[in-house]
Every structure is written in structure tokens, then in C-alpha cells.
Amino acid sequence: MEQIAPDSGNVAWILTSTALVLLMTLPGLALFYAGMVRRMNVLSTMMQSYGAAAVVTLVWAVLAYSLAFTDGGALNSFVGGLDRVFLAGVTPETVSGDLPENLFFMFQLTFAIITVAIIAGAAVERIRFSAFLIFGAVWMVLVYAPICHWVWGGGFLGEAGVLDFAGGAVVHINAGVAGLVLAKFLGPRRGYPGGSMMPDNLVLTLIGAGMLWVGWFGFNGGSALGANGGAAHAMVTTQLATASAVVTWMALEWVLRGKASALGAASGAVAGLVAITPAAGFVPAWASFFVGIGGALGAYYGVTGLKRLLKIDDSLDAFGLHGVGGLVGAVLTGVFAVEAIGGAPGAIEGNLMQVWTQTWGALAAAVYCAVVTTIILFVQSKLMKLRVEDEEEIKGLDTSLHGESVN
Numbered sequence: 483m484e485q486i487a488p489d490s491g492n493v494a495w496i497l498t499s500t501a502l503v504l505l506m507t508l509p510g511l512a513l514f515y516a517g518m519v520r521r522m523n524v525l526s527t528m529m530q531s532y533g534a535a536a537v538v539t540l541v542w543a544v545l546a547y548s549l550a551f552t553d554g555g556a557l558n559s560f561v562g563g564l565d566r567v568f569l570a571g572v573t574p575e576t577v578s579g580d581l582p583e584n585l586f587f588m589f590q591l592t593f594a595i596i597t598v599a600i601i602a603g604a605a606v607e608r609i610r611f612s613a614f615l616i617f618g619a620v621w622m623v624l625v626y627a628p629i630c631h632w633v634w635g636g637g638f639l640g641e642a643g644v645l646d647f648a649g650g651a652v653v654h655i656n657a658g659v660a661g662l663v664l665a666k667f668l669g670p671r672r673g674y675p676g677g678s679m680m681p682d683n684l685v686l687t688l689i690g691a692g693m694l695w696v697g698w699f700g701f702n703g704g705s706a707l708g709a710n711g712g713a714a715h716a717m718v719t720t721q722l723a724t725a726s727a728v729v730t731w732m733a734l735e736w737v738l739r740g741k742a743s744a745l746g747a748a749s750g751a752v753a754g755l756v757a758i759t760p761a762a763g764f765v766p767a768w769a770s771f772f773v774g775i776g777g778a779l780g781a782y783y784g785v786t787g788l789k790r791l792l793k794i795d796d797s798l799d800a801f802g803l804h805g806v807g808g809l810v811g812a813v814l815t816g817v818f819a820v821e822a823i824g825g826a827p828g829a830i831e832g833n834l835m836q837v838w839t840q841t842w843g844a845l846a847a848a849v850y851c852a853v854v855t856t857i858i859l860f861v862q863s864k865l866m867k868l869r870v871e872d873e874e875e876i877k878g879l880d881t882s883l884h885g886e887s888v889n
Contacts, residue, residue: 505697510690513689546627699717719765726772727750
């Protein structure tokens with residue numbers, strides 16, 4: 483079969499998008515998370531994002547990319563094959579669609595990196611750095627790569643018609659559920675919930691949230707895989723949903739607390755960005771208002787009422803923001819999808835079954851992630867310590883794990 487020559491305009495846009503999505507982790511998420519922890523743990527928190535970027539890059543090249551995006555033969559419904567192990571067969575001339583395969587590899591790598599980095603938010607201030615890196619490497623192979631294949635690589639969720647434009651299930655539900663399991667496995671931080679856990683520097687958090695917002699145009703706009711109307715539409719829906727979520731979160735705080743907080747505004751932005759991710763290329767612009775509002779309402783409950791109900795120290799709300807927000811976005815994609823935009827009708831066009839498809843698809847990813855993450859952590863805990871010693875936690879992870887401090 484004749485190969486499609488790379489389109490220079492598409493290549494330029496996905497090169498840009500790849501850089502934008504990497505910016506979301508380094509330094510975006512690193513700053514967003516670092517500003518919310520105590521001063522003695524700022525550097526260790528940022529190191530988790532840096533460590534994730536390095537380790538995931540290597541695992542993605544060695545094995546995970548192949549498992550996610552190649553044909554798995556008889557097992558293709560569940561996992562890909564080994565054709566691209568160590569990037570075998572990938573040259574400057576090989577293509578994926580009308581993109582150089584090297585570029586497609588890099589673009590998808592940035593999604594994998596931020597997924598593992600998000601998980602760290604549930605375990606900051608108490609997990610060993612080495613344990614987190616090993617967990618991330620194994621989790622990438624056993625959880626992320628299969629679920630990515632299910633949705634985008636020819637697996638059973640994509641074949642069943644599950645819509646996930648830029649990673650509602652692959653990235654956010656996946657990371658949120660894994661974070662929840664990790665937080666439960668580690669137990670709460672010393673003094674939680676009664677002790678003081680005040681953020682050290684919300685300026686860092688707001689800067690990080692701003693970088694996430696900007697980078698998300700590469701995340702969602704780039705997922706059109708071309709410089710086209712679909713990319714532009716995804717940028718519009720992303721901006722509208724995020725703005726709607728910020729206003730909704732601030733309004734909730736005004737009503738319930740009497741003041742709109744900076745941390746709340748940043749959290750609302752992330753909630754809106756997460757919720758619109760699966761829907762960005764499938765819903766009309768007007769619907770993105772409702773996706774953003776729904777994402778903010780769901781995530782607000784996730785980081786307040788649901789967090790108290792679960793009694794789990796999900797330190798930086800990986801599950802509340804990403805898991806809950808991703809689930810809301812996945813379901814609302816089934817409500818508002820329009821065939822003329824993304825090729826699939828949703829409930830507003832009479833296809834009520836799309837809501838069910840979105841729901842069971844999201845739950846299938848969540849259940850698989852929860853079960854396999856639990857198994858990974860159980861086995862890992864038998865081989866090494868996952869949590870720092872009490873003395874190290876009291877002293878702070880910056881000094882006890884890295885021999886450095888911000889002072």
C-alpha cells in the first residue's frame with residue numbers, strides 16, 4: 483500500500499502541540515503541584531514530575547508505545563504487539579497517517595508523561611522517590627499502554643464506539659483512579675486531616691495552572707492530528723469550557739464560603755480542562771459551556787464531599803479533579819456529541835445509547851486501572867518500602883530524599 487506523504491502544515495502544528503503538551507508537565511504540572519505542598523516538600527514534588535518525564539520516555543520507547551499502537555494479532559482487542567519495541571522499524575521515512583511516525587511517537591509520549599505525573603499528586607509528601615519511579619515504569623506497561631490501545635490503538639473500546647478525543651479515559655480517569663488507589667495504599671500524611679497542610683506558595687500554583695491552560699491547546703487541539711478546522715474547533719471548546727468552569731467554581735465558593743479563592747480558580751480551570759478533553763472534537767461550541775459547568779460541579783464535589791466520604795488523603799486531588807472530572811466529561815460527551823462535528827451523534831441527536839457507551843467505557847477503564855494498580859502496589863510493597871520513614875516525613879522529603887531545600 484502506498485504511503486501518504488507527510489503534510490507540512492500538519493507536521494508543523496503537531497510539532498508545536500508536542501512542545502505544548504510537554505510544557506504542561508515541565509514546568510506546568512510541576513509548578514501547579516509544588517505550590518500546594520509544604521515548603522519542606524516543594525523540590526521533592528517537582529522532582530516527581532521531572533522523574534516521570536525521564537522514566538516514562540524510556541519505557542515508552544522500549545515497550546509501551548508498541549503495546550499501545552501496533553497490531554496485537556489475536557490479542558488486538560486488548561493490547562498491541564511488539565513490532566515497535568525499542569522503536570524497531572521507525573525511521574525518518576515511516577509515517578503514521580500523514581505525520582512522520584517519529585512525531586506521532588513523540589506527541590503520544592507527552593500524554594503518557596503527564597498521566598504518570600498526575601498520579602504523583604495523590605501521594606506527595608510521603609512516597610519514596612525511587613518507589614514512585616519504579617511504580618510509574620511498571621504502571622506504564624501494565625495499565626496505561628493497554629487502556630491507550632483499547633481506546634486509540636484499535637482495541638475494544640474504540641471498536642465499541644467509545645468517544646475520547648484527547649484522553650478523558652486514557653489520561654484523566656486512568657490517572658485519577660490510580661492516584662486514589664496509591665493514596666489508599668500509602669495511608670494519609672502524618673497529621674492528616676487535623677494538622678496544618680497549608681500550601682507553601684500559591685503563586686507557583688497559579689503559574690502552573692496557567693501553563694496547563696495554555697498547554698492544553700496542544701493537548702486538545704493537537705489531538706485532531708492536523709492543522710485543520712477540527713483543531714481550531716477543539717481550541718474553541720477548550721477555552722469556553724475552561725472559562726465556564728472557573729466562573730462556576732468561583733460562584734460556588736462565593737455562595738458556600740463567601741470568598742472566591744485563588745486555589746479555587748486554579749482548580750476550576752483544571753476541572754474544566756479535564757472535562758472537555760474527551761469532548762473537545764465531538765461537541766458544538768455551545769455545549770462546551772455545559773461541559774465546563776458540569777466538570778466544575780463534579781470536581782468540586784470530588785475534592786470536598788466525596789473526599790471526606792472516602793476518608794483518603796488524596797493530597798492534591800488527583801482523583802477529585804482528574805478522575806471525577808474525566809468521568810463527567812466522558813458521560814457529557816455522549817450527551818452532546820454531534821455527528822456533523824465529530825462523526826458520531828449523541829443523546830441530543832437521539833442516540834441515547836452513546837451515553838451508555840461512554841459510561842461503561844469509562845467504568846471499564848476505571849475498574850481495570852484500579853485492579854491492576856492494586857496488584858502492582860501489593861507486589862511492589864513486598865519488594866521495597868513505598869513510604870518514607872516517619873523521621874524523613876517530619877524532616878521533609880526535600881532534605882531527607884534529595885539533600886536539598888528551597889531555603
